[in-house]
Amino acid sequence: MQTPDNPRIIVALDFPSDQPALALVDQLDPAKCRLKVGKELFTRSGPELVRKLHARGFEVFLDLKFHDIPNTTSAAVAAAADLGVWMVNVHASGGEKMMTACRDRLESFGKDRPLLIAVTVLTSMGPGDLAGIGITDSPEAQVSRLATLTRNCGLDGVVCSAQEAPALKAEQGADFKLVTPGIRPLSADKGDQQRIMTPTEALKAGSDYLVIGRPITQAADPLAALEAIHSEVVGL
Numbered sequence: 001m002q003t004p005d006n007p008r009i010i011v012a013l014d015f016p017s018d019q020p021a022l023a024l025v026d027q028l029d030p031a032k033c034r035l036k037v038g039k040e041l042f043t044r045s046g047p048e049l050v051r052k053l054h055a056r057g058f059e060v061f062l063d064l065k066f067h068d069i070p071n072t073t074s075a076a077v078a079a080a081a082d083l084g085v086w087m088v089n090v091h092a093s094g095g096e097k098m099m100t101a102c103r104d105r106l107e108s109f110g111k112d113r114p115l116l117i118a119v120t121v122l123t124s125m126g127p128g129d130l131a132g133i134g135i136t137d138s139p140e141a142q143v144s145r146l147a148t149l150t151r152n153c154g155l156d157g158v159v160c161s162a163q164e165a166p167a168l169k170a171e172q173g174a175d176f177k178l179v180t181p182g183i184r185p186l187s188a189d190k191g192d193q194q195r196i197m198t199p200t201e202a203l204k205a206g207s208d209y210l211v212i213g214r215p216i217t218q219a220a221d222p223l224a225a226l227e228a229i230h231s232e233v234v235g236l
């Protein structure tokens with residue numbers, strides 16, 4: 001079994017621009033976390049911010065959730081690989097041809113290619129939302145179907161809720177990476193997240209990487225918050 005490499009904590013940089021993001025990052029330790037850059041921050045600050053994070057020694061998950069025709073999406077994934085990011089993602093609902101094109105395009109980057117991860121069903125979507133787009137199966141069944149498609153297309157794993165991790169590990173195998181948001185230490189506010197788990201519970205459930213935002217970014221002492229979670233999970 002291939003074990004996920006440390007650090008397993010990914011701090012979500014949900015900031016409107018690079019100044020507050022870098023002010024936070026400069027309090028963190030690249031030995032204890034990786035960083036996630038999403039649509040808002042990337043749209044404002046772009047590849048230059050990613051280069052600044054790399055220069056500070058951090059590995060980056062570029063969370064742009066690409067979803068387009070195979071030619072366009074695979075070119076975008078290759079652009080992310082050129083930038084040197086550690087992980088990049090697409091929507092599994094883009095389908096087999098799209099995911100396979102992305103995987104094939106990354107092969108030329110060899111062993112240094114980014115991990116390629118697919119989003120299944122967003123944690124913000126319930127059964128009513130799925131019905132609204134013509135999917136009458138439960139969210140769990142749809143997650144399972146899209147995770148199987150993702151694995152069959154040769155991708156490295158999926159973003160999912162830690163609550164789905166035990167079933168997905170059993171169905172997809174230990175090497176299929178599970179990247180899970182909705183993580184809350186016992187002492188932290190739940191905020192707008194509904195389906196939460198503690199870091200320890202999530203790793204025991206089968207998560208490989210924990211996406212954590214506000215419990216670290218909004219803490220009075222972000223490094224202390226990161227270190228507390230890191231020491232809780234480092235041996236798991």
Ligand SMILES: O=C(O)c1cc(=O)[nH]c(=O)n1[C@@H]1O[C@H](COP(=O)(O)O)[C@@H](O)[C@H]1O
Binds near residue numbers: 014038183191212
């Ligand atoms: O793709 C994601 O990262 C993501 C998917 C999902 O289904 N739910 C979810 O919360 N996220 C992200 O995970 C992070 C969670 O942040 P906190 O709730 O502050 O810990 C945010 O950047 C969300 O956008």
